Amino acid sequence: MKFSPLLDDMMKALQVLPGVGPKSAQRMAFTLLERERSGGLRLAQLLTRALTEIGHCSQCRTFTEQERCEICQSPKRAESGLLCVVESPADVAAIEHTGQFSGRYFVLMG
Known part of the structure; x- marks a missing residue:
């Protein structure tokens, strides 16, 4: 299945984590978009802060x-x-x- 460019980029970005392949990245992306948007936003903020400040x-x-x-x-x-x-x-x-x-x-x- 072909995904939107932004969703595809999101899934590719998740694959930089160890042990996360295409299927896991897809599950994570779908979970964040379907059920955990507020958690995803918090995750994005903390990742940005941690990568900047640590x-x-x-x-x-x-x-x-x-x-x-x-x-x-x-x-x-x-x-x-x-x-x-x-x-x-x-x-x-x-x-x-x-x-x-x-x-x-x-x-x-x-």
Whole structure:
């Protein structure tokens, strides 16, 4: 089925997310347009804001809205003397979720 150019562009844009293929993108687009327009507008606003305001910490390179992230600003973390080198901000989130590490991080970003 041929879709309108704007709907087609919307579905292609959704496919930039990992694990989202054409069928999933179509379901998401249709859901947003049929039942969740207000949620879709909120999502669009938050995506715009996040992509504009979230950058990298100047010290460890994880994601933050500030010059330095909360972890790098913490004197307690600095005193630990521990540094964990990770590949991505997702790794920082996973390790932090365990609650077992109390040092600082450095994110290689790739």
